[in-house]
Amino acid sequence: MKFNYKFQNLLGTVYRKGALLFSPDGNSVISPVGNRITIFDLKSNKSTTLPIESRYNYEALDLSPNGCTLIAVNEEGEAHMISLVSQTVIHKYRFKRKVRCVKFSPDGKHFAVCKENNVFVFRAPGPYSGEYNAFVMERVFHGAYDETTCLDWSFDSKILAVGSKDMATKLYPLEKYENFRICSLGNHTEGIVGCFFEENNYDITTISRNGQTCIWECSIEPKDLVPLDVAPLNKKKRNSSESDEDNVDATKAPERTEEELTKALSEMDVNSQENDKAINKLFYKRLARHYLADDVRKENRDAILTAAGYHKKSKIFVTGYSNGAFFIHELPDMNLIHSLSISEQKISSIALNNTGDWIALGCSGLGQLLVWEWQSETYVMKQQGHSNNMSCISYSSDGQLLASGGEDGKVKLWNIHSGFCFVTFSEHTNAVTAVTFSGNKKFLVSSSLDSTVRAFDLIRYRNFRTFTSTRPVQFSCVAVDSSGEFIAAGGQDIFEIYLWSVKTGRLLEILAGHEGPVSSVVFSPTLASTVMVSASWDKTIKIWDAIEKGSSHETVELTSDGICVGFKPDGQEVAVATLNGHISIFNVKTSDQVAFIEGRNDLGSGRSETDLITAKKSLESKCFTSLCYSADGESLIAGGQSKNVCIYNVKEALIIKRFEITQNRSLDAVDDFINRRKLTEFDNIALIEEREEREGGNVAIKLPGVRKGDMSARTIKPEVRVFSLQFSPTGQTWAAATTEGLLLYGLNNAYIFDPWELQIGITPTAIRQSIKDEDYSNALMMSLKLNESKLIQEVIESVPVKNIGLLVRDLEEKYIQRLLIVVATFLENSRHLEYYLCWTQHILTLHGPKINAQKMLPTLLALEKSLVRRNEQISKICDFNKYTLQYVANLGETFSKKDDPKLEMDEDSDSEDGTTFQQNWEEEIEHIFWVQLLSQSN
Structure with a gap:
């Protein structure tokens, strides 16, 4: 078995904190998920997590107008410039402080932080700016008196609006202008949350933390903004016929009387006033406050x-x-369109797509x-992970689905290919401790600390069985036998x-014998065996055959408390993880330790x-808390604290x-050593509480002895x-x-060269020559x-x-397994579906008894x-074609009716808009054809 496993996707978490983004086409949502970034494709209903990992959680994000460059800044101020084409980090920059917001200019030449x-303005690398060095700083603005919170660019990328906690919004010009310097917009009583320019002018809307919204009107049009190096519009042009004496300064003329000098000065004042009128100064007037x-x-x-x-175009x-x-209003009149409450928690980020x-x-x-x-008031996507830690997972028998149970009492089903949760069971009232699928994938079983074991139907998605005991018991583990009957x-x-x-649904047997909490129970995976193995904190594992022999069992002593147990796929061996960090493997039939x-x-x-x-x-106190055999039984995967x-x-x-699952320093216990910067003369600074004025605020030290969820209000x-x-069962x-x-x-396997029984004459050239010679075997x-x-x-x-x-038929048996796994791989992704189905049919028909x-x-x-998976894809297309044909048939019947007085008209006669019924019918059919073609191509 090969072990070049690479990170594929992140499920169970859809959003942590930070800014949400839509792609330029409006079909995808980019969400920061801890120290990773996930892209949710809403059109194809699929989620993809970028193979990029930061040292801390991402908070500020923005995407370039062409959709190729993503800038992500984590909570420690380290910025990553990410190429969405290659899905790699192409440059890093350290701001060394927390970054609240980052925004690309509409022309793609700059971005502000x-x-x-x-506020720092950088030149964005790419074809728009002609700059290919990342993070080249161009301007720095220091106008705010408190921390900046938000920013926005004008439509022509000339003016930058920045809101801050000092209750004002500052407007900065990217270049120097004759009639515009720095402008400040006040009238708010709390910190600014958002500031937004209009689409084709410099009008702006600002909103503060207490909900005050101010609408500001700009005094000039965008075309009236005059760069500093351009002369005033009404300055008189020099005439070639005029002499040089006409351009002499009147105040410095040596031969002028007092009257002439006074007259010249008054003329200059009039000219300067006319120039000021020609060059309109930019200022803002508040139109309304809501x-x-x-x-x-x-x-x-x-x-x-x-x-x-x-949204600037629709003014939403x-x-x-x-x-x-959340509320939806229409500007500038602030008409309420819609309101909805989605939860009792605060809304951290809002984004709108291009339409x-x-x-x-x-x-x-x-x-x-x-x-x-x-x-339409409908959800396009609604996803939520477990609100608390995810405690257990289980694969379905075909590897298509994953079930997860959490400490929030919910059981969720995830589709491996799409990455979405498609059903949530919330019947449990306490933490879920274990989940497992039945062998035939018809139902799912979960155990909980609420004294119930529940079975969920995977066809109707409902809880069809609830199993309880004679007295309340906190169930810590659950198992289903291979036949799915017990x-x-x-x-x-x-x-x-x-x-x-x-x-x-009846309780058949109560198996007693353990003297400590039962930590794990598992049935033999083979159909011919009804053996069950249980591990306990009493330093034993017990081998039961309760279905055949009742309570009789065999006990195997362990060196320490048993934590978890796993069966080998062939049912011959069982592995047990113990509290002292060891893994012991026993033979089930002889109870001998084999490894x-x-x-x-x-x-x-x-x-x-x-x-x-x-x-x-x-x-010394750590141990493995979970283990599982690989699909071929040759390897064992284990993890824990x-x-x-x-x-x-x-x-x-x-x-x-050994895989390191994360390098996120926003989580605790990632590093082996405490950073020396956190060590002072009074020892570790993390052990010093810094509370707010109100008692209990900002407490960062855990309660003594708490290992799982700290239910107190502690940060x-x-x-x-x-x-x-x-x-996965597929391996x-x-x-x-x-x-x-x-x-x-x-x-x-894309970049791994792993030949099998390779000989000198086997080369790509020789293989292609055999194809030309039609020596296919x-x-x-x-x-x-x-x-x-x-x-x-x-x-x-x-x-x-x-x-x-x-x-x-002529292939040897040793080639069949390799050929079958190759065909299975190509069958999932290739468009030649029927062709690979022919290969599958012949392999299973001719070599099925030998497998x-x-x-x-x-x-x-x-x-x-x-x-x-291919069956699901084809069935959707077939259903679409079936209902489309029904619609076309009904449409034809409607147009062919002659008895209906509303439709009593000759097919060749004209309708009100000058078209015939035949033309309307043909246009409708053509429209349906193109819709169907586009949907199938997508």
């Missing part, structure tokens, strides 16, 4: 305005408040991201295992800011690879943890439920040995359809996953 009470927060404060007196957005003005309500139809709203408290279409769950406060029947892994040093440990002991000493995930070879008991940093790990990906969300890692075998995916695809697609059966299902299970599951 708000830092403290300053108090938008009054409507909100009728229900909540403490509500404040937290975010604002404005959106405001969001701390109580989760003004979609509004993106982000709530940092809930991690919620919404895209609202205000005209469910077992272990207790945390009562040390028993409960067995139910799925069909009847032992000492992994505590591999797990590693970071040091929290408030820890009084070193990371090395803290490592650390940022590291380890993959071990079971046979050799050696670590193969502590969450610690990096790996709560659950799962290998191509693995998932980790962490503090940052659900991370997906997949195999990347030899060409296919050589390409499989060379193991280059593009070359294999070239060989396979060059084989005529009539020769596929004969070619597959070892247990050995090739990951390959068969990958093939099933590809077929299911």
Whole structure:
């Protein structure tokens, strides 16, 4: 098995904090997700997380007008210039202070950055500015008296408006102008939240934290802005016929009397007044003031305005408040169009797309991201991660779906390909401790601390069974047998295992024997076996066959408390992680220990800011809390109270690879050492509380002994943890439920040269020559040995359809598995669907009886996953065509009716607009055809 896993996607978290953006085409939303950036494609319903990671959480974002360059600034002031074409960081710049806002100019030549009470203007690299050095500073403005909060550019990129906490909005010219310097707009009583220019003029709208909105009118038109080096418009041009004496200064003429001198001075005053009238000075007049927060404060007196957005073309003005309500007004009359409350948490960011139809709203408290279409009053996208930590995950049997359970009591289902959550079950009233799919993927089972185990139907998406015990028990683990008929769950406060029947919902058996909390329960994955293994804190694992033999069991002693247990896919071995950081592997039939892994040093440990002991000493208390076998059973993946995930070879008991899931310093316990800058003569500065005037404000030290969720009002940093790990049944990906969300890692074979039984004569030239000679069998075998995916695809697609059966029949058995996994991969992405289905049919028909299902299970599951996905895609197109044809048929019947008096007209006769019914019908059919063609191409 290969281990070149690379980060693929981030699920479970859709928004943390910071600015939201729409792409220039308006079809995608760019959201900062911690120290990563996710792009949600609303047209194709797919999310993609960029393979870029910052050292701290991103806060300020902006996208260039051409959509190619993204500037992202994290909370420590480090700016990343990201190319969305190559999806890489092309340049970094450190502002060394917090950046509130960053904004590109409409012409794409500059971008401005708000830092403290300053505004920095940089030349943007690219074809617009002709500058290819990143972060070349051009201007710096120091006009604000307090911290700057927001900014906006005028439509011609000549004027920059900057709002700050000093309750004023400053206007700065990018260049020097004759009739404009720096202008300040006041009349607010709290800090400015947003300032917005109009589309084709310099009129501006400002809004403050208390909801006061001021509309300002500019005194001049954009064309009247005069650069400093341009002469006044009415200055007299020098005439060639005039002599040099006409240009002599009247005040300095030597031969003038007092009367002549007075007359000359008066003429100069008149000329200067005429020049001032010709060059109109730029100033602003307040047209109106509106108090938008009054409507909100009728229900909540403490509500404040937290975010604002404005669409210049449609003049749609959106405001969001701390109580989760948002209002849509139309400027300049401030007519209320729509209002809605989406939650009880504050709205952190608002963005509008290029047409003004979609509004993106982000709530940092809930991690919620919404895209609202205000005209139809419908959700384009509504996504929310777990409001608390994600505690457990599970893959479906075909690897298409992922289920996650959280400490917020919710169970969510995620689609691996789209990255979206498509259903949420909220029946549990306490933290979910474990989730698992049935073998036939018909239902999902979850256990919770609310004393229930619930089964959810994956067809109707409802809770169809609720399993309870004879007395209240906090269930810490759950398992479903391979047939999907029995469910077992272990207790945390009562040390028993409960067995139910799925069909009847009855409690069949109570298995007693453990003397400590039951930490993990798992059934054998093979259909022929009903063996169940449980691990407990009583330093034992017990092997049960409760379905056949009842409460009789076999006990295996451990060296420490059992934390989690996992079965090998063939059902022969079981791995147990213990509290002392070891992993032990036992044979299920003989109960003998076959392997032992000492992994505590591999797990590693970071040091929290408030820890009084070193990371090395803290490592002694760390252990693996989750483990899982790979699809082929040769490897074991394990993780726990650390940022590291380890993959071990079971046979050799050696670590193969270690993954560092994050480098986000916004989380705690990432580094092994405390930064020396935080160490003073009075020891660690993090141990010194700096409270506000009100008692209990800004407390940054955890409660003693709290390991999971601190329910008090404390501003502590969450610690990096790996709560659950799962290998995909196909063996191509693995998932980790962490503090940052659900991370997906997949195999990347694009740049790996990994041949198989390679010989000297096997070269790309020889393979292509065999294709020319129509020696397809030899060409296919050589390409499989060379193991280059593009070359294999070239060989396979060059084989005529009539020769596929004969070619597959002549292949040896050792080539079948490799060919099947290649076909499964191409079937998922290729447009030649029927062609690869012919390959699949011949392989399974001719070699099906010879295939070892247990050995090739990951390959068969990958093939099933590809077929299911293509079936879903084709079914959508077929449904669209079916309903389109029905519509066309009904439309034809409508136009062909002659008895209806409303439609009683000859087909060739003209309608009111001069067109015939036949022409209307043909235009409608043509319109439907183009809509269908575009939808299928997309």
